Amino acid sequence: MARHDPKLVKEVSVMKAVRDEVGYDFSVQDAIARDYVNLSALARMLSPKVAARLRQRAKDVSEQSVVTALKRLRGSYPAVESGVGSVIAQSTVNVRTRVSKVSVEKTKRTQQAVTNLLSAHQADFIQVSESLSSITLIFDQMLHGKVRKALSGAELLEEGADCAAITVHSPDKIVSTPGCISLFYNQLSRRHVNVEDTVSCYTDTILVVSMKDASRAFETLTELIGQEKEKLGAEG
Numbered sequence: 001m002a003r004h005d006p007k008l009v010k011e012v013s014v015m016k017a018v019r020d021e022v023g024y025d026f027s028v029q030d031a032i033a034r035d036y037v038n039l040s041a042l043a044r045m046l047s048p049k050v051a052a053r054l055r056q057r058a059k060d061v062s063e064q065s066v067v068t069a070l071k072r073l074r075g076s077y078p079a080v081e082s083g084v085g086s087v088i089a090q091s092t093v094n095v096r097t098r099v100s101k102v103s104v105e106k107t108k109r110t111q112q113a114v115t116n117l118l119s120a121h122q123a124d125f126i127q128v129s130e131s132l133s134s135i136t137l138i139f140d141q142m143l144h145g146k147v148r149k150a151l152s153g154a155e156l157l158e159e160g161a162d163c164a165a166i167t168v169h170s171p172d173k174i175v176s177t178p179g180c181i182s183l184f185y186n187q188l189s190r191r192h193v194n195v196e197d198t199v200s201c202y203t204d205t206i207l208v209v210s211m212k213d214a215s216r217a218f219e220t221l222t223e224l225i226g227q228e229k230e231k232l233g234a235e236g
Contacts, residue, residue, distance in 0.1 A: 014061065017053040018069035019076075021046050026182045032074060043067045084179045089228040091170040095218045096125060098141040099163045101197055101208060102148065105155035106135045113150045121146075125165075127199045127206055138165060138199060138208055163196065164214035168205045168221060181205055184221060191220045 022028050031037035043066035051061040104110050114128055114135055126139040134157055139147060144161060174180050181198075184205060188195060193216055197208035209217045 013054055014050060014065045015069045015072065017050040018046060018066055019073060020053060021049050022070075022073060026179060027186045032070065032076075035074070039067050039070050042070060046070075083173070083177050084183065085228045085231055087170055087174045087177050087180050088183060088225055089232050091168050091174075091225055093218060093221045093225065094167050094169075095214055096140075096165045096167065097211065097214060099125075099138060099165045099208065100141045100144045100147070100161045101136060101138045101159070101163055102144075102151065102156070103134050103136040103158040104151050105157060106130060106133055107154070110135055110151060110154045113154070117147060117150050127165075127201065129197075129199045136197060136199075138163075138197060138206065160196065162211045163208050164211050164217070166207045166209060166214070166217050166221065168207070170203050170205065172203055174203055174205075183224065187220050187224045188217055191216055193217045193220065 022032065028037070028042065031042075040063065043063040047061050047063050047066050050066055051057060054061065114137065117137075118126060118128065121139075121143065124140055124143060126137060126143070128138075129136045136158075137147060141161060168184060170180065181200070184207065185195065188207070188209075193209055193213045195207050195209060199206040199208075207217065
């Protein structure tokens with residue numbers, strides 16, 4: 001029976017662990033593809049995670065082995081596809097201030113209450129998202145009292161009244177183009193804007209942020225769209 005070289009086995013294991021870690025982070029993939037990332041700095045960030053995946057102590061995984069794995073990954077990830085850039089470039093952004101949100105436990109009663117609210121306020125701004133156990137409503141602040149009354153008795157999970165809704169309206173290709181919404185998140189996180197909630201409705205992506213972050217969020221997404229338009233113009 002052939003013997004396996006322990007060093008080679010370890011290199012393969014580190015490579016797989018690094019690939020798995022990078023596979024979870026679109027922004028890192030893009031940075032590697034565009035070749036603007038500092039591999040040594042990235043290796044320092046990834047080494048503890050790689051060690052955890054390998055069930056080893058952090059000091060037992062050398063940063064150089066992670067750097068080597070990252071170098072081998074170059075070419076594995078395409079830069080942001082032109083399809084993503086095209087979708088972003090054709091998007092528009094608007095902001096609605098003074099927005100509230102309420103999350104309650106999902107029951108037959110709360111589902112019916114939400115249905116009644118939507119029916120009674122068809123002309124008003126109300127967005128609903130559901131999970132297996134909860135329902136979240138994002139709505140115009142002037143409806144806050146009516147919403148709370150309609151949901152009285154329900155188990156309240158979360159409530160906020162000083163929010164803004166940033167709506168990104170995109171062409172219908174966004175439905176079949178992966179990576180678009182992650183770009184929105186990446187840009188906002190880089191500007192230290194926390195997204196409190198997200199509702200996706202066909203071609204509209206609604207990002208809920210605090211009022212203090214509303215202006216920065218709007219400017220950030222507007223800049224992103226402008227940058228993608230410039231890129232398409234240069235490529236054209």
